[in-house]
Amino acid sequence: xxxxxxxxxxxxxxxxxxxxxxxxxxxxxxxxxxxxxxxxxxxxxxxxxxxxxxxxxxxxxxxxxxxxxxxxxxxxxxxxxxxxxxxxxxxxxxxxxxxxxxxxxxxxxxxxxxxxxxxxxxxxxxxxxxxxxxxxxxxxxxxxxxxxxxxxxxxxxxxxxxxxxxxxxxxxxxxxxxxxxxxxxxxxxxxxxxxxxxxxxxxxxxxxxxxxxxxxxxxxxxxxxxxxxxxxxxxxxxxxxxxxxxxxxxxxxxxxxxxxxxxxxxxxxxxxxxxxxxxxx
Amino acid sequence: xxxxxxxxxxxxxxxxxxxxxxxxxxxxxxxxxxxxxxxxxxxxxxxxxxxxxxxxxxxxxxxxxxxxxxxxxxxxxxxxxxxxxxxxxxxxxxxxxxxxxxxxxxxxxxxxxxxxxxxxxxxxxxxxxxxxxxxxxxxxxxxxxxxxxxxxxxxxxxxxxxxxxxxxxxxxxxxxxxxxxxxxxxxxxxxxxxxxxxxxxxxxxxxxxxxxxxxxxxxxxxxxxxxxxxxxxxxxxxxxxxxxxxxxxxxxxxxxxxxxxxxxxxxxxxxxxx
Ligand SMILES: Nc1ncnc2c1ncn2[C@@H]1O[C@H](COP(=O)(O)OP(=O)(O)O)[C@@H](O)[C@H]1O
Ligand SMILES: [Mg+2]
Numbered sequence: 001x002x003x004x005x006x007x008x009x010x011x012x013x014x015x016x017x018x019x020x021x022x023x024x025x026x027x028x029x030x031x032x033x034x035x036x037x038x039x040x041x042x043x044x045x046x047x048x049x050x051x052x053x054x055x056x057x058x059x060x061x062x063x064x065x066x067x068x069x070x071x072x073x074x075x076x077x078x079x080x081x082x083x084x085x086x087x088x089x090x091x092x093x094x095x096x097x098x099x100x101x102x103x104x105x106x107x108x109x110x111x112x113x114x115x116x117x118x119x120x121x122x123x124x125x126x127x128x129x130x131x132x133x134x135x136x137x138x139x140x141x142x143x144x145x146x147x148x149x150x151x152x153x154x155x156x157x158x159x160x161x162x163x164x165x166x167x168x169x170x171x172x173x174x175x176x177x178x179x180x181x182x183x184x185x186x187x188x189x190x191x192x193x194x195x196x197x198x199x200x201x202x203x204x205x206x207x208x209x210x211x212x213x214x215x216x217x218x219x220x221x222x223x224x225x226x227x228x229x230x231x232x233x234x235x236x237x238x239x240x241x242x243x244x245x246x247x248x249x250x251x252x253x254x255x256x257x258x259x260x261x262x263x264x265x266x267x268x269x270x271x272x273x274x275x276x277x278x279x280x281x
Numbered sequence: 282x283x284x285x286x287x288x289x290x291x292x293x294x295x296x297x298x299x300x301x302x303x304x305x306x307x308x309x310x311x312x313x314x315x316x317x318x319x320x321x322x323x324x325x326x327x328x329x330x331x332x333x334x335x336x337x338x339x340x341x342x343x344x345x346x347x348x349x350x351x352x353x354x355x356x357x358x359x360x361x362x363x364x365x366x367x368x369x370x371x372x373x374x375x376x377x378x379x380x381x382x383x384x385x386x387x388x389x390x391x392x393x394x395x396x397x398x399x400x401x402x403x404x405x406x407x408x409x410x411x412x413x414x415x416x417x418x419x420x421x422x423x424x425x426x427x428x429x430x431x432x433x434x435x436x437x438x439x440x441x442x443x444x445x446x447x448x449x450x451x452x453x454x455x456x457x458x459x460x461x462x463x464x465x466x467x468x469x470x471x472x473x474x475x476x477x478x479x480x481x482x483x484x485x486x487x488x489x490x491x492x493x494x495x496x497x498x499x500x501x502x503x504x505x506x507x508x509x510x511x512x513x514x515x516x517x518x519x520x521x522x523x524x525x526x527x528x529x530x531x532x533x534x535x536x537x538x539x540x541x542x543x544x545x546x547x548x549x550x551x552x553x554x555x
Binding site for chain 1: 450451453454456457458459460464468469472473475547548549
């Protein structure tokens with residue numbers, strides 16, 4: 001198997017056939033009705049066309065593509081926040097019919113409730129699950145500990161830096177123990193240094209929790225560093241161009257070191273070409 | 282770990298900033314005090330040049346205040362006014378918040394009522410005082426009604442716009458966690474619109490005081506407004522200024538309390554000003 005090997009959704013090695021995917025996306029399409037001016041007739045904008053892929057347990061799958069190619073739309077469809085026009089989606093074999101607590105969502109903007117402390121924000125989903133208060137609080141504290149914010153549990157969002165807010169957002173999504181974690185460019189608004197710290201932290205947290213993560217990004221290095229597989233999306237309409245298996249194992253070196261790896265550079269150049277060169281298929 | 286050092290750095294910075302701000306704030310207070318004393322002195326000097334019929338000055342007003350307080354007249358008027366104001370204002374706040382929530386949440390309620398709300402809010406409602414007195418007589422209930430009708434609109438309008446303007450990002454959080462519509466209303470929309478309610482309440486105070494004074498002018502039996510009319514008719518300008526200054530203090534104190542409360546309710550909105 002070479003690093004360049006490109007495959008359709010590739011089942012995990014071994015008895016993968018027996019394993020149900022955590023997420024199955026089959027031929028999902030979506031068009032938005034858009035109006036270009038006040039008195040203009042509306043037209044359909046095809047944002048996603050026949051998107052198919054799978055994600056298995058313990059896997060980080062990145063969705064990468066240029067800005068506006070429909071990454072957020074796809075992720076929101078998976079979360080059930082937007083209805084798709086055609087195709088099927090299933091989480092652990094169950095068809096997606098709307099938002100559900102089997103999926104946790106981390107937004108591009110931290111979107112914390114400003115009147116709640118970090119801990120109370122993490123408790124949000126647990127309250128909806130009707131978990132008793134003492135247990136809720138214990139769980140929230142544990143999760144803040146996990147994301148490295150044990151000391152800041154009683155701080156309000158406006159007292160936290162952007163990186164810390166995003167950690168709270170991650171803890172909030174993890175609190176409901178979702179089968180699937182959906183992250184929409186969660187580190188894109190952070191400075192480079194904080195971003196690298198959080199990328200590393202995400203790998204550690206994933207190793208501890210064995211979550212399946214769908215990670216949207218437009219940053220090639222980030223995708224290569226974090227993912228087991230990268231789904232390259234083309235634009236207009238958004239569609240799967242290629243699915244690339246990332247050959248670095250679970251014990252991968254840190255990003256600055258990884259950048260020196262020839263395999264890394266080769267893959268990076270290949271994906272870059274795929275994304276920037278829209279005409280070739 | 283890198284994280285904890287980051288946190289400590291941030292704490293140090295805010296402390297430094299706060300120290301700088303504190304000394305700056307002290308200077309502002311000094312400037313303010315000098316300005317107050319200067320204005321009072323100028324008033325005193327200029328006021329003494331004019332016939333006491335047309336204008337009074339601070340020392341005369343202070344003397345009148347002592348006299349009116351000693352006779353008990355001021356205290357009685359003050360209490361009477363406070364009663365009208367507080368009850369009318371509290372009722373207006375409660376009703377304004379409830380109606381505002383309804384209007385903000387249900388488009389149909391909004392469509393049915395927005396023309397009326399806008400019309401009534403734009404009308405200088407003190408104009409209907411004579412009519413209100415016809416309905417309720419010269420007693421407490423007429424004054425209460427006028428305070429209520431003036432104070433309710435800012436509360437109602439701000440509450441409704443607070444409900445409508447909750448950021449869609451926060452609503453999305455509720456939706457993403459599969460919250461029901463009711464849960465989103467209680468856990469997201471309500472707390473998010475609380476600061477707007479407080480702003481409406483603060484704006485309502487000024488109008489409530491105006492309503493109270495105008496109602497007392499018309500009924501002219503009790504309260505600070507009645508006192509102004511009484512001493513105005515007697516051409517006792519110094520004594521007339523005493524209730525006016527009381528009203529000013531009432532407005533200042535109430536508004537200051539409301540601003541404090543607004544900040545306490547929504548501290549995240551006030552992190553960068555001043
Ligand atoms: N609610 C919507 N209504 C109309 N057009 C939309 C809507 N949401 C997204 N779009 C359009 O769909 C395209 C994809 O958007 P998005 O999924 O946000 O892209 P990405 O996250 O990859 O940058 C963009 O052209 C955007 O303008
Ligand atoms: Mg996006």
